[in-house]
Amino acid sequence: MNAKGDLIARLLAQGRGTPVFEATVYGPPHERSFQVQVLSGGRVLGEGGQGRSKREAERLAAESALQVLDAEAGGRTDPEGAAEPPSGSVEPDRWPIYSSVLQAALETALELAPEDTTLDEVRQDAARLYRDLLEELGHGPEQA
Numbered sequence: 276m277n278a279k280g281d282l283i284a285r286l287l288a289q290g291r292g293t294p295v296f297e298a299t300v301y302g303p304p305h306e307r308s309f310q311v312q313v314l315s316g317g318r319v320l321g322e323g324g325q326g327r328s329k330r331e332a333e334r335l336a337a338e339s340a341l342q343v344l345d346a347e348a349g350g351r352t353d354p355e356g357a358a359e360p361p362s363g364s365v366e367p368d369r370w371p372i373y374s375s376v377l378q379a380a381l382e383t384a385l386e387l388a389p390e391d392t393t394l395d396e397v398r399q400d401a402a403r404l405y406r407d408l409l410e411e412l413g414h415g416p417e418q419a
Contacts, residue, residue, distance in 0.1 A: 278337035282313070282321075284372045285344060287402050291315050292395065294340065296333050311336040320344065371414055380405040 283293050295314045302308050309332035312322035320343050324336025384401035409415065 278334050278341060280374070281372070282337045282340050282344075284374055284377050285341070286315055287377060287398065288372050288405065290402050290406070292402075293398055294320065294337075296336065298329055298332065313337060313340040315340075371409065373409075373414075376408065377401075377405055380408065 279296075286292060286294055292315065296311055297314065298309050298311045300307055300309055307327070309324075309326055309329045311324040311329070311332040313320045313324075313336045321336045321338070321340030323339055324332040324334070326332040326335060381397075381401040384397050384404055388397050388400065
């Protein structure tokens with residue numbers, strides 16, 4: 276399982292953009308420890324990713340964020356006990372994730388983007404391409 280890649284793909288498919296991984300380093304150079312939290316849209320999704328390498332800490336934080344997204348999709352509270360969205364609110368539809376199609380959408384959006392395009396604009400274009408393609412193929416969103 277590639278938790279970080281899965282998290283990025285899921286958030287892009289939901290039109291939420293890519294996550295931000297914030298790392299904090301502790302300890303002397305010979306005994307470093309990393310703590311990472313994952314943010315999406317300014318909201319902390321996963322935290323507590325702690326490890327001897329930044330990669331390990333990011334993986335653990337991504338796994339935590341995926342659990343939060345799974346809990347949200349299942350109508351439960353997240354591991355920190357935060358409340359679910361108010362009743363009557365509409366959650367975004369969950370699009371199926373096909374990593375090769377998503378990768379192709381990202382590459383296409385990057386190739387078609389003018390030089391002065393920001394990374395966020397490329398991500399938004401890629402997500403739009405991905406959703407449009409899946410709709411044309413009859414693979415629309417799953418109802419949460």
